[in-house]
Amino acid sequence: MPTPAAIQWRDNQLELLDQRLLPTEIHYLRFDSAAAVADAIRDMVVRGAPAIGITAAYGMALAARSVGPLPSVAAWTQALSAARHALANSRPTAVNLFWALTRADQTIEQYGNGGDVAEALLQLAHQLLAEDLAINQRIGDHGAALIAPDSLVYTHCNAGALATGGYGTALGVIRSAHAGGKLRGVIAGETRPWLQGARLTTWELMQDGIDVSLATEGAAGHLMRSLKPSWVIIGADRIAANGDVANKIGSYNLAILARHHGVKFMVAAPISTFDPSLDGDDIPIEQRPGEEITHSRGAQVAPSNCISLNPAFDVTPASLIDAIVTEYGVIHSPSRESVTAHLQTAKE
Known part of the structure; x- marks a missing residue:
C-alpha cells in the first residue's frame, strides 16, 4: 500500500494530511487561507523541509485567489505581504520555505502587470510538487x-x-x-x-x-x-x-x-x-x-x-x-x- 499523499489540491482547496494523527488515523484538513496554512506548518500538521516549501507555495496561491485582480506588481506585492510574512515566520530553519517564497516572488514579478497572478501561483505550487517527486527519485x-x-x-x-x-x-x-x-x-x-x-x-x-x-x-x-x-x-x-x-x-x-x-x-x-x-x-x-x-x-x-x-x-x-x-x-x-x-x- 503506497503512503498517502501529504499534500494535495482538490476542489480548489489545499488538503494536508494531518501528520500529528499518524499512524493511527488518516485524516486530511482543508485550507483556504495563507494564515491557516502558516499555522498548519507551525503546528506540525505538515513537516519536512521540501513539503513545507511546497505547502508555502500553495499558501501564496490561496492568498492571491482571495485578493482578486490587481493592476501591478507593486499592488500584488503589497496585497500579499501579510501572507508572505506569516508563511516566512512559520518555521525559520527549513530553507526550502524561503526558496519557495522566492519562487513565488518571481512569479508575481512575471505576471503582476496585468497577468493572472492567482492562477500563475497555483501552477507554480503544482509544479513544485511534481518537480519534488522527480527530484526525490x-x-x-x-x-x-x-x-x-x-x-x-x-x-x-x-x-x-x-x-x-x-x-x-x-x-x-x-x-x-x-x-x-x-x-x-x-x-x-x-x-x-x-x-x-x-x-x-x-x-x-x-x-x-x-x-x-x-x-x-x-x-x-x-x-x-x-x-x-x-x-x-x-x-x-x-x-x-x-x-x-x-x-x-x-x-x-x-x-x-x-x-x-x-x-x-x-x-x-x-x-x-x-x-x-x-x-x-x-x-x-x-x-x-x-x-x-x-x-x-x-x-x-x-x-x-x-x-x-x-x-x-x-x-x-x-x-x-x-x-x-x-x-x-x-x-x-x-x-x-x-x-x-x-x-x-x-x-x-
Whole structure:
C-alpha cells in the first residue's frame, strides 16, 4: 500500500494530511487561507523541509485567489505581504520555505502587470510538487548506488514521502536500495519529542514492505557497535556553504557515534535545501515550546515550572559527513569547495 499523499489540491482547496494523527488515523484538513496554512506548518500538521516549501507555495496561491485582480506588481506585492510574512515566520530553519517564497516572488514579478497572478501561483505550487517527486527519485538512485549489497542502514526522523512531494530523500535512498535488493533491514530512531521516526518512518517503510526496526534514541551507540550498520542516512532542513547540515535534533549525536564506530554518514537533500549565504554556525535554530518535552500527549511528565531546552534542529559539521546526495549526484567528503563546485554544476 503506497503512503498517502501529504499534500494535495482538490476542489480548489489545499488538503494536508494531518501528520500529528499518524499512524493511527488518516485524516486530511482543508485550507483556504495563507494564515491557516502558516499555522498548519507551525503546528506540525505538515513537516519536512521540501513539503513545507511546497505547502508555502500553495499558501501564496490561496492568498492571491482571495485578493482578486490587481493592476501591478507593486499592488500584488503589497496585497500579499501579510501572507508572505506569516508563511516566512512559520518555521525559520527549513530553507526550502524561503526558496519557495522566492519562487513565488518571481512569479508575481512575471505576471503582476496585468497577468493572472492567482492562477500563475497555483501552477507554480503544482509544479513544485511534481518537480519534488522527480527530484526525490533521482536522489534515491544516486544514494542507493553508494550502498553495498546486504546492508543494514540507520535513519533518523522522517525524510520520506510524508516530508516531501513523494518518495522521500533519505527514505528515497532507502526505497531505491530496497528496490535494488541491497537492504537486509533499516533501523529507525524514534525521534523525540514528536516521534516522527516511530510514528511516520516505521509506518511508511512498513507500507512498502521494507524490514524496519524501531529503536530508542539512547540505543544508537549500542546498536552501531553490535549490529554494525553500513550507513546512517538522514535528510536536511538546510545545508550551509561550508557543507554543515542542519537537520532534526539528534542528527549531530548520530554523526559523532557513526564516526566513532566506523559507520558512514549520508545526507540526502535537493539543491533547494542549500543556503550558500551562510555557514553552519549561522543557521537559525528553531526553539520549540517547552510543553513538547514537559508533557506527552497532554499529560504532564516533568515537574511544574521545570525549565526546558527544546531546539528542533542541530547542525552536523561537514567533517563528520561522508556524502551529501542531491538530484545532481554525490558530494563526497563535503567542504566549501566541493559544495560550491556542486552548486555550480547544478546551474549549468
